[in-house]
Amino acid sequence: MSPMVRLRASRDIAHIHRGIMPTPFHSRSSRLNLNQQWSQWNGFASAVYYADPQLEYFATRNTCGVFDTSPMRKYRFAGSDAAAMLDRMVTRDVMAQPVDTVAYNVWCTDTGKVVDDGTLFRLGAEEFMLCCADPGYDWFCLAAVGFDAVAITDISEDLAALALQGPTSCALLKALGFAGIDQCKPFQVMRFPFGSGRLLVSRTGYTGDLGYELWVQPQDAELLWDELFTRGGVYGIQPMGDESLEMARVEAGFLAPDVDFHGSLHTVERGHDHSPLELGLGWILNFRKQHFSGRAALIAQKESGNYRRLLKLDIEGNKPAQHSILYADRKCATEIGYITSALWSPVVKANIAYGLVEAKYFGGQIWAEIYHQKELRWQRKVARCTRVTKPFWAPERAKLTPPPDC
Amino acid sequence: MTTRYDAIVIGAGHNGLTNAAYLAKGGLDVLVVEKNDYIGGAAVSRELHEGWIYSNCSYVCSLLRQSIHRDLDLTRHGLMIVPYAGTTNFSRNGDYIAEYTDQAMRYREVRRHSLRDADAMVRYETDLMRYAKLIRHFLLRTPADPTSFKPRDLAELVFMGKKFAGMGAEQVYEFIRFMTMSAGDFLDEYFENELVKALFSTSSIIGTALGVYSPGTAYVLLHHVMGDVDGAVGAWGLARGGMGAISNAIAGALREHGGEIRTGAPVQQIIVRNGRAVGVALDNGEEIRADIVVSNLDPKRTFTVIMDRNDIPADLRKKAEHFKIRGSSGKVNIALTGAPDFPSLPAGHPLRHGSFQFLDTMERMERAYDDWKHGRWSEDPFIEMTQSSMWDPTLAAPGHYFVSCFIQYCPAAVQGGWTPAKRDAFGKTVIDQICNYSPNFRDLIAHMEVRTPYEIEHEIGLTEGNIFQGELTIDQLMFNRPFPGYSQYRGPVKGMYLCGSGTHPGGGVSSACGANSAREILRDLRRPNVVPEDDVDE
Ligand SMILES: Cc1cc2nc3c(=O)[nH]c(=O)nc-3n(C[C@H](O)[C@H](O)[C@H](O)COP(=O)(O)OP(=O)(O)OC[C@H]3O[C@@H](n4cnc5c(N)ncnc54)[C@H](O)[C@@H]3O)c2cc1C
Numbered sequence: 001m002s003p004m005v006r007l008r009a010s011r012d013i014a015h016i017h018r019g020i021m022p023t024p025f026h027s028r029s030s031r032l033n034l035n036q037q038w039s040q041w042n043g044f045a046s047a048v049y050y051a052d053p054q055l056e057y058f059a060t061r062n063t064c065g066v067f068d069t070s071p072m073r074k075y076r077f078a079g080s081d082a083a084a085m086l087d088r089m090v091t092r093d094v095m096a097q098p099v100d101t102v103a104y105n106v107w108c109t110d111t112g113k114v115v116d117d118g119t120l121f122r123l124g125a126e127e128f129m130l131c132c133a134d135p136g137y138d139w140f141c142l143a144a145v146g147f148d149a150v151a152i153t154d155i156s157e158d159l160a161a162l163a164l165q166g167p168t169s170c171a172l173l174k175a176l177g178f179a180g181i182d183q184c185k186p187f188q189v190m191r192f193p194f195g196s197g198r199l200l201v202s203r204t205g206y207t208g209d210l211g212y213e214l215w216v217q218p219q220d221a222e223l224l225w226d227e228l229f230t231r232g233g234v235y236g237i238q239p240m241g242d243e244s245l246e247m248a249r250v251e252a253g254f255l256a257p258d259v260d261f262h263g264s265l266h267t268v269e270r271g272h273d274h275s276p277l278e279l280g281l282g283w284i285l286n287f288r289k290q291h292f293s294g295r296a297a298l299i300a301q302k303e304s305g306n307y308r309r310l311l312k313l314d315i316e317g318n319k320p321a322q323h324s325i326l327y328a329d330r331k332c333a334t335e336i337g338y339i340t341s342a343l344w345s346p347v348v349k350a351n352i353a354y355g356l357v358e359a360k361y362f363g364g365q366i367w368a369e370i371y372h373q374k375e376l377r378w379q380r381k382v383a384r385c386t387r388v389t390k391p392f393w394a395p396e397r398a399k400l401t402p403p404p405d406c
Numbered sequence: 407m408t409t410r411y412d413a414i415v416i417g418a419g420h421n422g423l424t425n426a427a428y429l430a431k432g433g434l435d436v437l438v439v440e441k442n443d444y445i446g447g448a449a450v451s452r453e454l455h456e457g458w459i460y461s462n463c464s465y466v467c468s469l470l471r472q473s474i475h476r477d478l479d480l481t482r483h484g485l486m487i488v489p490y491a492g493t494t495n496f497s498r499n500g501d502y503i504a505e506y507t508d509q510a511m512r513y514r515e516v517r518r519h520s521l522r523d524a525d526a527m528v529r530y531e532t533d534l535m536r537y538a539k540l541i542r543h544f545l546l547r548t549p550a551d552p553t554s555f556k557p558r559d560l561a562e563l564v565f566m567g568k569k570f571a572g573m574g575a576e577q578v579y580e581f582i583r584f585m586t587m588s589a590g591d592f593l594d595e596y597f598e599n600e601l602v603k604a605l606f607s608t609s610s611i612i613g614t615a616l617g618v619y620s621p622g623t624a625y626v627l628l629h630h631v632m633g634d635v636d637g638a639v640g641a642w643g644l645a646r647g648g649m650g651a652i653s654n655a656i657a658g659a660l661r662e663h664g665g666e667i668r669t670g671a672p673v674q675q676i677i678v679r680n681g682r683a684v685g686v687a688l689d690n691g692e693e694i695r696a697d698i699v700v701s702n703l704d705p706k707r708t709f710t711v712i713m714d715r716n717d718i719p720a721d722l723r724k725k726a727e728h729f730k731i732r733g734s735s736g737k738v739n740i741a742l743t744g745a746p747d748f749p750s751l752p753a754g755h756p757l758r759h760g761s762f763q764f765l766d767t768m769e770r771m772e773r774a775y776d777d778w779k780h781g782r783w784s785e786d787p788f789i790e791m792t793q794s795s796m797w798d799p800t801l802a803a804p805g806h807y808f809v810s811c812f813i814q815y816c817p818a819a820v821q822g823g824w825t826p827a828k829r830d831a832f833g834k835t836v837i838d839q840i841c842n843y844s845p846n847f848r849d850l851i852a853h854m855e856v857r858t859p860y861e862i863e864h865e866i867g868l869t870e871g872n873i874f875q876g877e878l879t880i881d882q883l884m885f886n887r888p889f890p891g892y893s894q895y896r897g898p899v900k901g902m903y904l905c906g907s908g909t910h911p912g913g914g915v916s917s918a919c920g921a922n923s924a925r926e927i928l929r930d931l932r933r934p935n936v937v938p939e940d941d942v943d944e
Pocket of ligand 1: 416417418419420421422424439440441442445446447448451453462463464465466467468469672673676702703712735736737812862865866867868872873874875905906907908912913914915919
């Protein structure tokens, strides 16, 4: 039997016309993006820089910078099983997480490999929001197997978000009338009436400095941007793009997915994904929990001590060690790892990097083979690397409550 | 009168030509004898209607080994492979689902139909890619004989074992499951949306006399993503000038190395004396002598038609008779005088250049297969319609189009046998299906060539019209292809070899079978190897 086909006109179909979409702030951010430099993040246009990446970077360390984080993926977990389900999925103790707080987490496969990392917001006894860089709905559904009373919703497009980061960020929020914001502790959440609804503020960020993330409904996005930039002038506000954020996050000691680690679900080659221990995330593995995905594998790995280490490195000289291979000796005879992120840190005045080093070698000498250009001509140098255990940049103000005004 | 060569290759399919080119490059005096008046076998371009060039059989290219392309200098011999992309799958409700090449668009298009499936695509593609990367290591290698204790077989088994174990224990289990699974069950493990599953399922039954829910079809799916275009694994391309450009370029390389091709020269029999192949006898009675005789024909035809039953072991004859080589595909090549309307896709939409399919549920595919089981062509057939000329200006004049339609399912035999009238009725079923989605399609047809398995068999000699020279089921793959004990390209008598798609790594325009076979022949002759290793995933 020939099939019954009902033809539809093209105009009645929701065609995908392009791969790159505007965020709710685009009408504003595109005006400030002088050279229209955009990258693509989860299908949204994200500014590479607005006018001057160097200046934008210094705003997070000197005044305040605004980064549009709307392309982040956001998921709502609600229901009486939500806490228990998440507790099984992520590595930290969700049951004990107080309402109105945020916890940085990772979630792993049963073999202890990182699927993704993100921040888990507990917004009520039975309500959570999980923010991460990559789409994860399929994995969350898989992770919820056996839990019936949890509804998982992708709310990525229902919330617009800005990160406001830097020493004057609290002062600016106070000036905007968000009373009590100075009492907001790190990783705490507060709510304020705003526009047609409310503004959710969390004292979180990706720069390691004093800072907040502001979450609004998309219809109030432009209002939020306008208020920040109208009032923010005197507080030195700057929009910031990917380039400056990238510098700030490495200084702060944060990881970037698909830069410092390769998510397990899209890893084809064995060993190209990572355990949280390898990434230096042992501090968020709560082995007191009876179970979480990957627990057994991670305990075994921890006991063996036999795993690679993502190290923070301070490298001699001033040539960033981008794409470098690491060796155990100056002659570059024994290859022991590679650099994942590298830059010259303008505030610390150091040549900093992360390097993933084989288990056998992380305690010994580390040398980076660096290639750099002088007027097109390529130069090679081998530079000694020193391990650093603390973040490169961690100002006191980031932890103080109330924080200073600048 | 008899003439003499070092080697005779029977059949100028692309594998026969590849084999001959490497034998010639290895220093042998080689003759290719082809029954048709043109070369290429199932990789051929022909002008059946003035002004339109058809890729009569195969129509897209991904499996062709890049190292052979480079080694035989096929670009200089006129070959260019252009990446081709963008499959649109129309559904009966007037909508469609499309595979955009742009990552973000691809994601959003699937998300339009299912959020969960859009996110699950990463898992699916990663797992499939893992298997593809594994299999790719073995394409340009002779399968090990697992029962042999020869150092070479043992070394090959170790190589295989290493690649296999390199995936890690849990992936080894998954891979073994995968190899025996149906594509339907495999896709059900990742996706929830029928349209999404239908889109991904179609390559699992191409050329295969199985349904999407038949065990073994997951592998066929993999067979269609293990190729690449310039290292983009899973990508497909078009040969500029049609698929015949591939055969013609290989023939150019062959001639350059001193080889000869005789067309219009059907072989009646391989001549065997004292357990040795000594040459071939043509239909016209002419005999040509050579110490090496290579058959590009499928194994069944080779051992049941052009070899005398007294020249081969009875057991081999039995295996050949039972070789699974069921035909299930048809082909309709169409010359259009204008671009057809597809109301759901506006003119100028980038997807208008890609290929079209008309399948919204796997169940419809399964039903289409049911018809085949009953010896009928599918009433609601699956069609892959490739609009090659939108990418290739050499196939038709500007504003004219060559459209290639590949169809599942069409049986090798229908009740009462195939007749021209039944063939045309099959053609009409196909055009009717397209017209369901493109009302003006029929009005634009200037000419069409309808090919059932009957035409495919009678023209190219593919037994039952099976496009792969034998089905790609696990019992007929790797060291079991075509039969246990015969996977290393050597025939039952000295000096006789196989080089067609019926051997490892199987069907498709890959040149791998012909190249692997040439490597074995040169080895037996103790000549230096001139066949390249694969350069996959270095
Ligand atoms: C309709 C169709 C569509 C396909 N689509 C694709 C596709 O899109 N992409 C892809 O990669 N693959 C495709 N394939 C599969 C692919 O084309 C074949 O697997 C491949 O071309 C086979 O090549 P071969 O050299 O091994 O054998 P063949 O091409 O079969 O060559 C055998 C040759 O032997 C000759 N011959 C036969 N009998 C005699 C005799 N007695 N004497 C002398 N000569 C003889 C034949 O004429 C022929 O030239 C398709 C196949 C078909 C039939």
